[in-house]
Amino acid sequence: MTLLQGKIGDDGIGGMRSVTALPERVATLDLWLRIADAAIVAGAAAVSYVVRFGNTLPHQEYRIAIGTVLLYATLCFWLSPIYRGWRGRSLARELGVLWLAWTIVFGLFSMHAMLVQMGNVISRQWLGYWYLLGYGGMAVARVCAHALLRNMRKQGIDMQRVIVIGLRTPILKLYRHLRVHPETGIAVAGYFASHHDTHSTSGNLPPCLGSLAALGAYLEKNHDRVEQVWISLPLSDRNDIKGMLRLLERYPVPVKLVPDISDFGILNPSVEQIGGVPVINLRQGVANPYYLAVKRIEDWLVAGIAVIVLSPVFLVLAIGVKLSSPGPVFFRQKRNGLGGREFRMLKFRSMRVHAEDPDKITQATKGDPRVTRFGAFLRRTSLDELPQFFNVLGGSMSVVGPRPHAVQHNNQYERLIDRYMQRHYVKPGITGWAQVHGFRGETPELRSMKKRVQYDLDYIRRWTPWLDIKIIVLTAVKVLAQKTAY
Secondary structure, three states: OOOOOOOEOOOOHHHOOOEOOOHHHHHHHHHHHHHHHHHHHHHHHHHHHHHHHOOOOOOHHHHHHHHHHHHHHHHHHHHOHHHOOOOOOOHHHHHHHHHHHHHHHHHHHHHHHHHOOOOOOOOHHHHHHHHHHHHHHHHHHHHHHHHHHHHHHHOOOOOEEEEEEOOOHHHHHHHHHHHHOHHHOEEEEEEEEOOOOOOOOOOOOOOEEEEHHHHHHHHHHHHHHOOEEEEOOOOOOHHHHHHHHHHHOOOOOOEEEOOOOHHHOOEOOEEEEEOOEEEEEOEOOOOOHHHHHHHHHHHHHHHHHHHHHOHHHHHHHHHHHHHHOOOOOEEEEEEEOHHHOEEEEEEEOOEOOOOOOOOOOOOOOOOOOOEOHHHHHHHHHOHHHOOHHHHHHHOOOEEEOOOOOEHHHHHHHOOOOOOHHHHHHOOOEEEOHHHHOOOOOOOOOHHHHHHHHHHHHHHHHHOOHHHHHHHHHHHHHOHHHOOOOO
16 A cells, blocks of 8 residues: 555645655556566466466467467557556446457467467467456456456545636536546545636535635746646637646646537547647547457457357348348348448348438338338337448448438438437447437437437447447347337
């Protein structure tokens, strides 16, 4: 516990206990975690060898394999962010990044083993044990480290204290989040009021430390007990912002700008630098490049396995469609995908061949005479969607994502529903967050489509591999039993 403990004073800002978050303490934890990871990886290899072969001393080929994996692990862990961002990052995200880095290590070793013709010598069962034990051990180490940090931060130890200039909506959200999650290691000690402040009736506000005019005198007395300053003033008030920055130049304290862009229709905002120029991304899909790679691998694996395993079902359903009515087995329809680009989505044909107005798509309704008896069964059980696994393999769709709507429906609803086209920041999916919440099939009322869009945008904001797994499981449990698709 002494590794992370800072200097404890009497009274700090806003009545908080004065405990300095020392960077060298966090660096010490980082070092110990790196050492623990190396020991766990090597120990997991040895334990796996004993479990697989019953011997305690690995043969030469296995010692070479252990050394090679340790080398790749050192390289991948150093390049990946698994030892960075301890403050403010959730344990679930930490474990997800660790899993991805550890999987890449074994992927690199697999290619290495093929190149040097080691694959026939090394036991795959041993590698499987090692992969699971290694990840499990490193995950437990992180759970323990987070539990230690959480306990310490609840006591006020290793907390970074922040003072805020202005009190806008984003600061109120941050303050309430940090109050509920002290394990983030950040606490708002108070704010300096401006005439642009957001008024809240909840009473859940940080302490007011005075007006903007009092900031200089306050910092003169307390600057050594402030870890960060957040500026939350309207972007239109450039003079006040520049004045605050000039005042803060006297004090070597990190300064962050928390702009109020809540009314800009933002989606997954982030900040990056291009050519040395800071750029704010206001709207985008899944921003994390690691998650994008994971999602593509997930799509290949799920769709590939589904096509192989379900090939007999495909054949039976194709015969059923062909016998139900004259016409092709597959129905191809133009849909909008990633970036609004058009693609041809595949389905098993569930309707009789008929002429349709090219400028209008009529949704299927209960008792629709166009739907064949076999087609009704396909639509009710969602089996008509199975050919979309080929769309996934082709790259135009994902297993999980917002359901693609007909081009004519997009043209209609984009004029009626705000932020409707933001659904196209990600690939459309065979199933989605809206579908498992019951918004599937016919949408006779505009409010039903609005709710569907809300769930789609919520999915884009919250996306993680675990959310996709949850949706796939819920699809099997809920959607297949729904009666809302005709």
